[in-house]
Amino acid sequence: MxxxxxxxxxxxxxxxxxxxxxxxxxxxxxxxxxxxxxxxxxxxxxxxxxxxxxxxxxxxxxxxxxxxxxxLTGQTALPFNNLYKTPQTLGADRKAVAAGASYFFPGRNCLVFDAGTCITHDFVDSTGTYHGGGIAPGLNMKFKALHTFTERLPLVQRTENAYPLTGQTTQESILSGVLAGTVAELNGLIAAYAQKAPALVVILCGGDAGFFESTLKGRIFVIPELVLIGLHRILVYNV
Known part of the structure; x- marks a missing residue:
């Protein structure tokens, strides 16, 4: 096939x-x-x-x-149990990462971060049940928002993975606020899910996965093609 x-x-x-x-x-x-x-x-x-x-x-x-x-629509059959309260509004990318996580790590508790335009996190438990997750602005969106919705803050672009914890210029302060702040956000989510889900597997995909791979705590699995592979698993389930 x-x-x-x-x-x-x-x-x-x-x-x-x-x-x-x-x-x-x-x-x-x-x-x-x-x-x-x-x-x-x-x-x-x-x-x-x-x-x-x-x-x-x-x-x-x-x-x-x-x-x-x-x-892929809200009516498409999925290869996992979906507990999302409004399944018709669940994004195609989030369905795909849930399917991909269940495929790569059957019988494991999985937390998936898709770090692209937005940063989403999605939780699939060890029984293959999808519970939902969260949606937040991605790194570039945060940089653009600070510039767009203020009078004087410059548009800052990340050029490398290094960032200051304590900014000593306006540009450094924006880098710290966006990058250090988002790393702390994701580390906090990992810690919170790890308390409720034993032997948690953390998976990264999306355009900014490389940045978070080198900055997040603990063991992280980076699967760049997770969305495409998850879509294929949904297709196979429906053939």
Missing amino acids: RSVAIDIGNTGTKYGLFEEDVFVEQGYFQEKDQLPAALQQQTFDHAIVASVAQDPHAILTRLSVTGKLLE
């Missing part, structure tokens, strides 16, 4: 190609309503398309699929 998983995000679109259960190739393109030529020239046995940004209809209609063509 040759299949494709497509994730339409806030800043661009990622895709992953699978041969049976093996992840063989991934790609990224900026457009949210166009397929790159590499995908338009292929025919797939099955495909799944998920979007947190817009209606995926334009991409769905451009895919050549002989079998199951699945759009």
